[in-house]
Amino acid sequence: MGTFKIEGGHQLKGSIQPQGAKNEALQILCAVLLTPERVTINNIPDIVDVNKLISLLKKLGVKIEKLSPNSYAFQANNINLEYLESAEFKEDGKGLRGSIMIVGPLLARFGKGYIPKPGGDKIGRRRLDTHFEGFIKLGAKFRYSKEDHFYGVESDKLKGTYMLLEEASVTGTANIVMAAVLAEGQTTIYNAACEPYLQQLCKMLNRMGAKIGGVGSNKLIIDGVESLGGTDHTMLPDMIEIGSWIGLAAMTKSELTITNVSWDDLGVIPNVFRKLGITVERQGDNIHIPKHTDGYEIQNFIDGSILTISDAPWPGFTPDLLSIILVVATQARGSVLVHQKMFESRLFFVDKLIDMGAKIILCDPHRATVIGHDFQSTLKATTMTSPDIRAGVSLLIAALSAKGTSTIMNIEQIDRGYENIDVRLRAIGAHIERVD
Numbered sequence: 001m002g003t004f005k006i007e008g009g010h011q012l013k014g015s016i017q018p019q020g021a022k023n024e025a026l027q028i029l030c031a032v033l034l035t036p037e038r039v040t041i042n043n044i045p046d047i048v049d050v051n052k053l054i055s056l057l058k059k060l061g062v063k064i065e066k067l068s069p070n071s072y073a074f075q076a077n078n079i080n081l082e083y084l085e086s087a088e089f090k091e092d093g094k095g096l097r098g099s100i101m102i103v104g105p106l107l108a109r110f111g112k113g114y115i116p117k118p119g120g121d122k123i124g125r126r127r128l129d130t131h132f133e134g135f136i137k138l139g140a141k142f143r144y145s146k147e148d149h150f151y152g153v154e155s156d157k158l159k160g161t162y163m164l165l166e167e168a169s170v171t172g173t174a175n176i177v178m179a180a181v182l183a184e185g186q187t188t189i190y191n192a193a194c195e196p197y198l199q200q201l202c203k204m205l206n207r208m209g210a211k212i213g214g215v216g217s218n219k220l221i222i223d224g225v226e227s228l229g230g231t232d233h234t235m236l237p238d239m240i241e242i243g244s245w246i247g248l249a250a251m252t253k254s255e256l257t258i259t260n261v262s263w264d265d266l267g268v269i270p271n272v273f274r275k276l277g278i279t280v281e282r283q284g285d286n287i288h289i290p291k292h293t294d295g296y297e298i299q300n301f302i303d304g305s306i307l308t309i310s311d312a313p314w315p316g317f318t319p320d321l322l323s324i325i326l327v328v329a330t331q332a333r334g335s336v337l338v339h340q341k342m343f344e345s346r347l348f349f350v351d352k353l354i355d356m357g358a359k360i361i362l363c364d365p366h367r368a369t370v371i372g373h374d375f376q377s378t379l380k381a382t383t384m385t386s387p388d389i390r391a392g393v394s395l396l397i398a399a400l401s402a403k404g405t406s407t408i409m410n411i412e413q414i415d416r417g418y419e420n421i422d423v424r425l426r427a428i429g430a431h432i433e434r435v436d
């Protein structure tokens with residue numbers, strides 16, 4: 001179990017380039033299974049979850065060529081379907097959440113897709129109904145083995161249809177889209193997730209020859225095609241990383257420039273941080289966070305009542321940034337209610353922040369009230385364990401702002417989604433060491 005030692009209380013300065021987006025990468029990598037032709041992908045983040053998926057694709061028989069540290073070429077022209085029945089696959093598939101998205105492409109192109117219950121963050125129930133209900137609507141037969149939590153879908157030929165998703169599941173929509181592009185006839189997916197990463201997937205598939213209309217909306221209309229070809233694709237910067245660096249800058253009273261953020265794809269993210277009183281300046285395609293010497297003040301609602309920040313499917317605020325919002329609020333002037341609607345076990349990490357001296361009341365598993373210190377009192381260094389990827393980074397931000405040396409254990413959780421985080425933070429002046 002890896003550990004970070006962090007000496008807090010140092011101001012940071014400089015610029016930081018966000019990595020390619022983790023959650024886009026997981027979709028895009030699965031899409032290479034849809035064609036026997038070569039697909040080149042750029043700006044792939046070098047992080048544990050993505051590397052696990054690349055290794056899984058390799059075992060499936062995909063030819064993989066590393067072109068540069070963050071670019072790869074993939075060619076799925078000789079797929080080894082026997083791997084899907086192996087004990088090894090049952091272990092590999094469990095290793096991350098994104099592996100679920102190999103099912104749609106395999107089902108569409110080879111008539112069968114299997115997956116053990118996927119891994120990922122332990123942040124509450126993470127059901128897969130949307131995925132499989134979609135495949136069943138397209139005509140697939142579904143089976144599930146309760147003993148080993150193994151899912152399977154099979155079909156000779158998928159048939160396009162109309163479907164109204166029960167919820168706008170991100171990976172669910174991606175999975176169904178990747179199945180429907182090779183189905184016979186037209187598929188309409190209503191209540192589709194429509195975040196930028198899904199738009200990127202749809203644009204990539206269209207470049208490969210798919211016919212997907214409505215991209216960016218919650219109604220996708222897909223005319224199935226016989227086959228898809230190769231393409232080149234470049235991942236967007238990771239918006240969750242971008243939000244993490246905004247929070248880091250404010251809480252450590254540092255001046256930071258976050259470069260090449262693809263501002264137009266950030267949705268409400270900059271504004272939500274502004275509601276906490278943080279100055280988020282647009283400079284071309286960069287974000288500049290000036291030094292918050294006098295702290296930052298949480299806005300109230302127009303009627304004077306306490307601000308609530310909650311998550312919602314895109315274009316709402318992403319749940320993955322609520323843990324960051326929560327930690328940044330601990331040093332704001334004022335109070336905020338953080339309401340995590342999607343996941344029921346994602347706020348428990350606040351106990352660690354309370355240990356560090358933060359004023360937080362966990363109202364119930366979904367809601368926490370934060371009363372900011374306005375830097376009148378600094379958080380105290382402590383030893384903690386990272387429970388999930390975003391809580392891990394939130395604790396890291398807390399440690400960088402705290403007095404003294406903190407220890408964060410189980411940093412594999414952070415490495416799942418943040419590339420070389422210690423090296424990049426040291427480059428802007430953070431005192432952080434990786435201890436094995």
Ligand SMILES: CC(=O)N[C@H]1[C@@H](OP(=O)(O)OP(=O)(O)OC[C@H]2O[C@@H](n3ccc(=O)[nH]c3=O)[C@H](O)[C@@H]2O)O[C@H](CO)[C@@H](O)[C@@H]1O
Pocket residue numbers: 023026097098125126127167168169170171172313318319320341342343
């Ligand atoms: C690999 C990947 O891409 N992971 C992301 C993906 O996970 P993932 O695709 O697994 O998440 P889903 O979008 O399926 O749903 C997440 C949770 O939110 C609930 N839900 C979802 C939609 C909805 O309209 N109402 C609702 O309550 C679901 O019941 C579920 O518990 O999307 C999540 C939601 O943005 C992010 O937190 C994850 O980082």
Ligand SMILES: C=C(OP(=O)(O)O)C(=O)O
Pocket residue numbers: 022023049096097098119120121122320389390417
């Ligand atoms: C919840 C997350 O990831 P995953 O879906 O891969 O567990 C996340 O990226 O915050």
